[in-house]
Amino acid sequence: MTSYDICLNFVSITQTEFPIVCYRKLAESDSEARPYPDVCKKRLQTNGEEQEKWAKYWLSIEEKPGWEKFEFSSLMNPHATLWVLNKVLLPEIGEFIESQGEYIVDSSKGLFKWLDVKLKQYPEGYRGVRIEFEWLSEKRQFGLLVNYKFYENIDNRDSRDVRKIQELSYSYTPDGKSNVNFSVDTYNWERAFLQRFLCVYQHAPCNAISEQIGFNAEFSHTPSFTLARRAYEFGGSKVAVSQYSGLMKYGPCGIPDAPPRFVFVFREQDRVVARDLYKCLHGIRYEKRFPGMEKAFGVCFSGKAISFCVLDDFSKASFEKTARQVKGLGGNNVCIVLVDDDPITYYTQKSVFLSQGIATQNVRLNSILRRNNFEWFVAGIALQLFSKARGLPWKVCSSRGDTLIIGVSQVWDRPDAEQKRYISYSVTTDASGIFKDIQTLAESEDEQDYVVKLAEVLKEKLNKVANDPFQNVRRIVLHCSFRLPLRAMENIRLAVADVTRSAKRLQIVILRINTEHPYSGYDLAQASLVPKECSFVALGKARYVLWCDGTKPGQSVSKRPCSPIYVSFDQSYPQVNETDRVGILEDISNLAGANWRGFNAATRPVSVFYCKIVGEFIKEFTKLGLPVPSIKEFMPWFL
Numbered sequence: 337m338t339s340y341d342i343c344l345n346f347v348s349i350t351q352t353e354f355p356i357v358c359y360r361k362l363a364e365s366d367s368e369a370r371p372y373p374d375v376c377k378k379r380l381q382t383n384g385e386e387q388e389k390w391a392k393y394w395l396s397i398e399e400k401p402g403w404e405k406f407e408f409s410s411l412m413n414p415h416a417t418l419w420v421l422n423k424v425l426l427p428e429i430g431e432f433i434e435s436q437g438e439y440i441v442d443s444s445k446g447l448f449k450w451l452d453v454k455l456k457q458y459p460e461g462y463r464g465v466r467i468e469f470e471w472l473s474e475k476r477q478f479g480l481l482v483n484y485k486f487y488e489n490i491d492n493r494d495s496r497d498v499r500k501i502q503e504l505s506y507s508y509t510p511d512g513k514s515n516v517n518f519s520v521d522t523y524n525w526e527r528a529f530l531q532r533f534l535c536v537y538q539h540a541p542c543n544a545i546s547e548q549i550g551f552n553a554e555f556s557h558t559p560s561f562t563l564a565r566r567a568y569e570f571g572g573s574k575v576a577v578s579q580y581s582g583l584m585k586y587g588p589c590g591i592p593d594a595p596p597r598f599v600f601v602f603r604e605q606d607r608v609v610a611r612d613l614y615k616c617l618h619g620i621r622y623e624k625r626f627p628g629m630e631k632a633f634g635v636c637f638s639g640k641a642i643s644f645c646v647l648d649d650f651s652k653a654s655f656e657k658t659a660r661q662v663k664g665l666g667g668n669n670v671c672i673v674l675v676d677d678d679p680i681t682y683y684t685q686k687s688v689f690l691s692q693g694i695a696t697q698n699v700r701l702n703s704i705l706r707r708n709n710f711e712w713f714v715a716g717i718a719l720q721l722f723s724k725a726r727g728l729p730w731k732v733c734s735s736r737g738d739t740l741i742i743g744v745s746q747v748w749d750r751p752d753a754e755q756k757r758y759i760s761y762s763v764t765t766d767a768s769g770i771f772k773d774i775q776t777l778a779e780s781e782d783e784q785d786y787v788v789k790l791a792e793v794l795k796e797k798l799n800k801v802a803n804d805p806f807q808n809v810r811r812i813v814l815h816c817s818f819r820l821p822l823r824a825m826e827n828i829r830l831a832v833a834d835v836t837r838s839a840k841r842l843q844i845v846i847l848r849i850n851t852e853h854p855y856s857g858y859d860l861a862q863a864s865l866v867p868k869e870c871s872f873v874a875l876g877k878a879r880y881v882l883w884c885d886g887t888k889p890g891q892s893v894s895k896r897p898c899s900p901i902y903v904s905f906d907q908s909y910p911q912v913n914e915t916d917r918v919g920i921l922e923d924i925s926n927l928a929g930a931n932w933r934g935f936n937a938a939t940r941p942v943s944v945f946y947c948k949i950v951g952e953f954i955k956e957f958t959k960l961g962l963p964v965p966s967i968k969e970f971m972p973w974f975l
Contacts, residue, residue, distance in 0.1 A: 337918070342560040342857040342873055343523075346472060347530055347551050348479035354410050354547045356420050359403040360393040372400065374423075378416040380408060397423050397544045410478070414471040417478065421469045422449055424544050429467070432537050440464075450854075453529070454487055460501050461489040465529050468854055473876030475556060481854045482529060482555075484522040507896055514895040519865040523858050530555065560857070563870040563922045565889075566929040567733040569768075571634075579730055580715070580935040588633050590728035594668040596635060598721065600644040601658055601685075601696075602674040609704050610644070610674055616704075617672075617718055622711040626718060633722045633729070645671075650681045655688040663692045670724045671696040674704075683956045686973075690965035695724035695973040716934045720975040723932040732926040734767040738810040739923060740801055741765050743943030744777065744794075745817040745951050758786040759954060762797070763946045767923045769930020771972065774950070784823070791827030798835045802842050811843045813920055815943040816906075817850070829907060836909045845920060846907040849944050853902040855881045864893045867900075870925045878905035882921055884928035885939040898939040933975050949974045 363377055370377075375396045382389045395416060396403065410417040430441040430451050440454040440462065454462035466483045486505040488496070502508040506521045515521070530551075539549040567575050568582050570589055576582030602610040615621040618637050619628020629637035645661050648654040662669050671689055673696050675681045682698055689696045697720055704710055719729060746760035759779045764772035777797075778789035801809055832844045857873060858865040869886035885898040903924060905917060912920070927941035953974060957964045 337561045337563065339559050339561050340859065340861065340868070340871075341557045342867055342871075343555050343557050343860050344472075344873070345482050345526055345854075345856045345858075346470065346477075346479050346556045347482060347534055347554070348472070348475070348477040348556055350550045350552060351547070352411065352476055352478060354545065354549065355407055356410055356417060357405065357407045357544055357546065358420065359396045359399050360406045361400065361403045363392040363394055366392070370394075372396065374398065375400075376416075376419050378413055378419065380406070380413060380416065395419065414473065414478070418469050418471055420544060421478065424542065425539055425549070426451055426467075426469065428539060429534075429537060433533050436533065452485070452487065453533075455529070458500075458504060459489070460497060460504060462487040463504060463525070465526060466854070470854070472556070474874050475558060475876075477556065479556070480534065480551070482526045482534075483854055483856065484525040516864065516893045516895060516897075518896045519858055522856070523865055527555070558873055560867065560871045560873045561918075562868050563872065563918070563925050565870060566926055568730040568929065569733055570730050575733060579929070583632060583729060584627070588722065588727055588729050589731050591634050592668060592726045594726075595641065596668045596670055596725035596727075597640070597665065598629075598637065598642055598725075599662050599665070599669055599671045600642070600674070601647060601662075601671050602644070603647045603649065606674050606701060607646075609701060613672070613674070613699060613704055614642070616710070616714045617721075622714055625711045626715040629718055629722070632715075632718060633727060635722065635725065635727065650675060650678070650684075652684050652688060655685045659689045659692045659694060662689070662694055668725060669694055670721055672721065673698055674701055675699075676701055679956075680960060683953075683960055684962060686953070687957050687960075687962035687965065690973055691963050695971055697721050697724065719932060719935065723972050723975055726971050728770070729932055731768040731770055732929045734923065734926055736767040736811070736919065736923060738808050739767040739813065740772070740809050740811070741767065741813050741815060741923065741927065741943050742797070743815045743817070743941075743947045745944065745947030758783060760786075760790055761947065761950060761954075763943060763950070765927065765930065765943060767926065769927050769942055774946075787823045787827060791831050794828060795831035795835060798832065798844065802835055810841060811845070813923065814844070814846045815849050815924070815941065816847065817944040817947055818848075832907070832909050843912070843916075844909050845905065845912055845916075847920070847924075848902075848904040848906050849924065849941065850902040850904075851899070851940060851944070855902060856899060857881065857883075859887070862887060864897075866893055866897045870922075872903075872921055878917065879903070880917075880921060882924060884925050884941070901940065932972065946972070946974065 360380065371394060375394050377392055378395050379390050380393050382391050397420060433439055433453055434441050442452040444450045450466055450468035452464060452466050454464040456463045463486055466485050467480045470481050471478055488501060499512060503510055506515050506518050509515050534551040535553050537550060539545065541548055565577065567577050568579055569575055570582045571587035574586040600610050600614065617629055619626060619631060629635055645658045647658055662671060671694055673685050675685060675698055677700055686696055697717060699717060703713060722729060743763040744760060746758065760777045761775060762777055763774050777793045778786050780786035780789060798812060801812060836842055836844055857867055859867045864887065867883045867886045869883060869888050871886065872880050872882040874880055880903045881900045882903055883900045887893060903921065924941045927943055928939060930942045931945060954964055
């Protein structure tokens with residue numbers, strides 16, 4: 337691994353250790369109800385001779401009847417200190433900013449966990465920043481995370497200018513192109529905010545924090561480390577570092593066991609457009625951009641391999657009629673459905689065909705008609721068709737052939753205001769990104785029942801893998817895209833401990849992988865400020881920020897860079913060391929390259945990305961009253 341400096345979007349306060357004075361009361365139990373709305377429960381040292389003895393206390397910055405006054409160091413429990421900083425300093429900072437001009441400062445629902453600072457107004461909304469306190473344990477620093485944000489005007493949504501909003505968000509340039517200078521633009525905003533407000537703010541001593549506190553003049557720098565660069569395996573076990581060029585040169589890693597039939601589904605009035613789409617996929621229309629299904633993937637795309645069905649209209653009944661016709665053809669069928677832009681049409685055709693066990697590839701009619709742009713989408717559509725036909729385009733080269741990765745996600749569906757439905761499901765791959773299965777783990781309208789089912793099914797799944805004589809699995813890694821409920825986590829801990837006791841030499845690791853988080857970073861040695869691809873920063877306490885996407889050697893940035901992902905090692909049995917953690921981070925980075933949704937889609941590990949897509953389908957199917965098909969099917973219908 338090589339190392340280089342990254343500038344985090346984190347500005348530290350001028351001192352780490354300082355005294356805090358609060359009021360506290362010993363908590364009677366973990367389930368004790370909160371005695372006041374403005375208090376929290378934290379672990380603190382007890383009084384007396386046994387200074388290393390800890391207990392849970394209710395904590396308040398205001399005096400409460402019968403509560404003891406307690407002074408402690410900010411380093412005793414950094415999480416308790418963060419709570420105090422949120423209660424004392426964050427509202428102060430908001431008042432200070434508002435006193436400097438006509439700025440709008442909103443708090444997180446009055447709880448002061450973060451502040452939204454709206455600095456510059458436009459008809460579409462405000463440009464500004466979000467700030468929130470953080471304890472960076474790796475550097476032993478308290479400070480603020482500063483994130484550029486565009487706050488859309490929700491009162492103007494019916495007449496909003498989407499292109500202008502994307503421009504103000506720095507996602508696109510004024511001429512509609514992907515903003516390659518996104519990192520430069522956001523860094524300049526965040527640093528200007530730091531210089532204009534935070535550098536001049538000073539906390540006046542008060543009862544809770546008696547020392548003067550300010551912020552440093554620059555963002556914190558921290559070492560980052562680069563993982564091995566991703567490489568991909570294609571036909572004949574040939575290896576390349578580019579998915580597209582590797583596929584064109586060596587062919588796919590594996591073709592479908594059963595020859596696929598591609599069925600074009602369209603209305604009669606769209607027959608000419610369907611014919612044009614066939615020419616594009618066959619390599620006739622844009623041969624220089626995409627040579628065609630046969631040359632790229634080695635599957636027949638003519639004669640008996642092509643069929644068509646004409647829709648009466650875009651109604652559910654018409655889709656059901658056509659799905660039955662396709663089912664009657666038998667064999668390995670993938671449908672190419674030409675539809676309009678209506679999302680109801682899209683989800684209806686997807687649900688109806690899946691109910692018959694048929695994968696569909698949706699292609700919007702107006703995309704085909706925009707000839708100048710459509711040539712860039714043809715190769716991606718062909719890739720998804722080949723994958724849905726159970727082909728294997730490529731796999732990621734991995735040194736860990738004994739690792740199984742289970743992505744776990746959940747949907748909280750609300751059919752009405754008084755009912756909540758809990759669903760969790762999993763996508764299983766090996767370290768090279770090859771699918772093993774997709775299945776529902778638990779589903780219930782009762783939270784306690786859901787928690788019990790989730791742990792039981794997960795234990796059954798882990799036991800099955802651990803005791804399978806045909807799989808040489810030595811490590812199972814759970815990629816959770818959400819914070820597991822406390823009771824679920826406890827049940828899963830017990831289940832995992834059970835499995836590891838019965839399966840010798842098996843290591844099970846539970847990670848939380850989050851794509852929505854407040855961390856970002858900048859490589860000030862690069863003109864684009866974008867960190868290197870496959871690099872990571874340690875935040876401390878087994879938490880990391882990982883850039884799956886980033887700058888590549890010898891290449892300039894060609895599109896808006898994607899944000900990094902947050903990785904937290906929540907549990908492991910037995911405990912993993914630093915070398916193990918780096919290897920697991922490398923697996924995560926590799927799984928971003930296993931994404932068959934597009935040739936340049938290596939930004940999120942498929943373990944959580946595919947789970948997210950499946951979850952969106954489940955929510956939309958349920959909302960529209962459509963049948964939710966079984967998700968156990970191996971074929972990646974959700975691409």
